[in-house]
Amino acid sequence: MKLAELAAKVGGELVGDGGIEIRGLASAEDAGPGDVTFLSNPRYEAAVAGTRASAAIVNASWAGACPCARICVPNADRAFALAATCLGPAPVRYEPGVHPSAVVAADARLGAGVSVGPCCVVARGASVGARTVLVAGCYVGEGVEIGEDGLLYPNVVVREGTRIGKRAILHPGAAIGNDGFGYVKEGAAWIKVPQVGGVELGDDVEIGANATVDRARFGKTVIGHGVKIDNLVQVAHNVRIGDHSAMAAQVGISGSTRIGRGVQLGGQAGLAGHLDIGDGAIVGAQAGVTKNVAAAAFVSGYPAMPHAEARRMHAHLMRLPETKKRLEAAEARIERLERMMTANGKGDAQA
Amino acid sequence: MKLAELAAKVGGELVGDGGIEIRGLASAEDAGPGDVTFLSNPRYEAAVAGTRASAAIVNASWAGACPCARICVPNADRAFALAATCLGPAPVRYEPGVHPSAVVAADARLGAGVSVGPCCVVARGASVGARTVLVAGCYVGEGVEIGEDGLLYPNVVVREGTRIGKRAILHPGAAIGNDGFGYVKEGAAWIKVPQVGGVELGDDVEIGANATVDRARFGKTVIGHGVKIDNLVQVAHNVRIGDHSAMAAQVGISGSTRIGRGVQLGGQAGLAGHLDIGDGAIVGAQAGVTKNVAAAAFVSGYPAMPHAEARRMHAHLMRLPETKKRLEAAEARIERLERMMTANGKGDAQA
């Protein structure tokens, strides 16, 4: 692809020779002639300044220099996503139809163009929307409904009754609809509380590899439209996640917590149960959230507090050695004053 | 089901019209006519007070008001579990027998009524107890013994030699009997230490989705009777967990740590290796346990300490800005005293 063509595809303004042949994408550091690179994170400015790439996609606002042609765009990340679609390897094509090794119940409904790959199981009463792909080894339980244009990578498990919207992407080993973790104590023993609810995923939901989403004790665990969940995340029973929220790897959300719309949770953050996390809130990586979080708030730390406060507390903590020295110095000065006072007192007494 | 009938089933005292037809279970907030709801967590009192449910299961000790019939019971959680069994959807029935796509070794022993679902593998010398279900895609390794009335959800892996008691529930993707993480360093390289031990699970054990339990370096990793392990938990080699302990999602237990009976571990808690956690101890969510924990102790924080102390330390930490101000004020007062003293001294000297 000519560079000019790429610039047109990503809607950018070209500075340089539009006739350069572009063959691939690479980081500024790894790129060579024929590659296009990009710059959005300022951390990589030096790398772009020294890149051997033939061209760089950069934000129009960027004032730096690079030793190659450039495509100036309003949003380099967005333009890169488009470029990746043009220049990346062709995505794997999964053949429509049911592989002979798959096991599909007689009453399961498969939409047009569905691909059910090797060793997949589609149980009684399940329905899979048009063009959805089950790559291999997937399990789609009784009565599950999956919308159209979905993609279930190998070994995904979706237990009975789960409803999944359109364009879902479920990564390898994701497990949806597991029993919630609910027991009551009877003497020393834990008695299982039946988890008779379900799970509902909106449209455009992505669930990471080996992530787990539990079914509700009753009612539904709900994941809204456009929610993006990274690998190894745990979503407990009766959690509700609003549209367009996103959570990084290894996040854990305890039972019945409600997460608003557009919320972002950093990696390994943990949320206690029965909380309300307001729309647009941000939770820092590894934070331990034990209280409700207001809309648009940014909390971090353990227990989580407003991020500015957490930083302030951390600064105070780091000053403790100095605090200790100042306190010791103050004590020494007091002692000196006391001695002087006593001496003076004596002096007075003598006087 | 009539409400009076439900009250009898859960052993509760009915206050209201026993003739009401009950069709389902729902949270106080989501419930409508025909639903029964329940109240155990005081957090939801307001929701129950405003519910549209036809009835509520409540603790007999509860003094609040609700706009519907009520069933008063000694333990609302327990009664709800019973109600869920009566009113929830019928559990999925798995056909006894071996699915034609399953691969079962000639010398494997399957008890009466066992169900081996599609694409399951049962290896040489394994035995599966009566009525146990392998839903789909499960792997039961060489010589594994699984007791009766077990339920292995799709894609569970149980490696060679593992012994599992009766009534086990293994959720999707759980991996039991993996090699422990053991190496010795030789120059720069890590040399693998063979993990020649096994894993033993007692009766009534539940292991969460995508949780991992490693085999022992030698001897056995042991999980006692009635232990409940949530999703994505890691149990390392040679760990021993006493009867009726429970651990929430994403907990990690390092090698050779011994956990007593009736211990509870909060979500994302991490335990170092070679520790002893006493019977009945409680470890808070996200705690990092680096030392032994006494029986019945409640520890939290990082490094974990008695919870009351952790709270006190946190309170002290939060007062640091005030401490700083008080210290500055003290310094200013000392300085003033010093100036006065000097002036007085001069005064004295002059005098």
Added chain:
Amino acid sequence: MKLAELAAKVGGELVGDGGIEIRGLASAEDAGPGDVTFLSNPRYEAAVAGTRASAAIVNASWAGACPCARICVPNADRAFALAATCLGPAPVRYEPGVHPSAVVAADARLGAGVSVGPCCVVARGASVGARTVLVAGCYVGEGVEIGEDGLLYPNVVVREGTRIGKRAILHPGAAIGNDGFGYVKEGAAWIKVPQVGGVELGDDVEIGANATVDRARFGKTVIGHGVKIDNLVQVAHNVRIGDHSAMAAQVGISGSTRIGRGVQLGGQAGLAGHLDIGDGAIVGAQAGVTKNVAAAAFVSGYPAMPHAEARRMHAHLMRLPETKKRLEAAEARIERLERMMTANGKGDAQA
């Protein structure tokens, strides 16, 4: 096996009766006659002193006493690894050949002695090196290359284009080559950034059960030779891990972070994105690393800092109750001085 024979195999010096028959390995506590135990962690000295084992493998430098024969070696851990190979149960043998239930693409290349177990899938253009074993339910995607003498436990997923070196061990449910977690925001919605890069694993890599390794946004996610990754670890897109690094369970590494050679990461540690972790660095369990780490540094805590400093800060934190008391005492003394000064002043005035 005679004890003298075992001593020779592990290259140790025997003290005691070489004619004792050794049948198994056990911990000092669990061992009985016929077992050999070992001692490397001083924590277990008392257990070895009281063991019923017939022999103990100990470091030559150990000065303690044990009630049984002993084999003295330079490195007890290393010798134990050898002993385990001799005395442990014979490892499971997987039959070479392709199981009839496996699905192997016509153009896939399988080396001599490869074992493709039940319900495995090997997709178009993939190649599997000589003697490599795919136990069961594994998925090897389009164009994947796996070296010789590898071992893929059940339900491992390796997505398209991934390259894996020799002698790899991938534990159950490990998922390699998943899409990285990358989106750009467009209004409220997250637009997926195609993840068109790959994953490359060196030789002698071990990946834990249900661990996840994401493919690069472009270029490659790289895991060096001899890297050992424990269960449930997350390796994000474009991460690079140097040779012989090791990371314990539930570690999370964010995108584009570079980890040097011989680095060790403790369990549940989390690393932010775009960081450099120097060769030989050590990161404590549960640490939250937000900045680059120098070579050979040992960091811990959240946010991670040099371990010695983290300990000092913790000690200061634990002294806060005392600090508070001292501050209060200082304030009281100041107040007393002020009163005296005032009184003196009055005295002066009167005088």
